Amino acid sequence: MRIVSPVIGFLLAITIFNTAGAQEIRKGDLVISAPWSRATPAGAEVAAGYVVITNNGVGAERLVSFTTDLAGQPEIHEMSNQGGVMKMRPLAKGLVIPAGGTVKLEPSSYHLMLLKLKKPLAAGQRYKATLVFEKAGPVEVEFEVRAIGAGPQKDHGGNHKH
Numbered sequence: 001m002r003i004v005s006p007v008i009g010f011l012l013a014i015t016i017f018n019t020a021g022a023q024e025i026r027k028g029d030l031v032i033s034a035p036w037s038r039a040t041p042a043g044a045e046v047a048a049g050y051v052v053i054t055n056n057g058v059g060a061e062r063l064v065s066f067t068t069d070l071a072g073q074p075e076i077h078e079m080s081n082q083g084g085v086m087k088m089r090p091l092a093k094g095l096v097i098p099a100g101g102t103v104k105l106e107p108s109s110y111h112l113m114l115l116k117l118k119k120p121l122a123a124g125q126r127y128k129a130t131l132v133f134e135k136a137g138p139v140e141v142e143f144e145v146r147a148i149g150a151g152p153q154k155d156h157g158g159n160h161k162h
Ligand SMILES: [Cu+2]
Pocket: 048, 077, 078, 088, 089, 111, 112, 113
């Protein structure tokens, strides 16, 4: 009988997951999945990033900030309907991920705002960003750029072929 150490087993699991093409990152109590952005028209100076964050811990976590080489001014925003008009504003204290909860950054809701965009996002491209959490620390995430007008994946399980 062959015994695989927990560490090697864990590394194998990560490798298998990656080769399956699933975009799911685990760090500490966090599971970060389905990172994506919409492509931007030429000359655009802003873009938005979307991602799903689950906190499996017993305490609240907070997305404090993020960085990416693509944006001179990255901010975390929320969007809300104010008298029929969608408005967005920066979350100065970051975004709380409640214990045992999932927060979805998605169109018309919370999003990563890439202000002072240095170059347009092209469909099919990928870019890296580092999400910074209060407890879990920095987590590097690779965002997939989809066509202009694309919506969130309904199923982000990762193993489905469309
Ligand atoms: Cu915004």
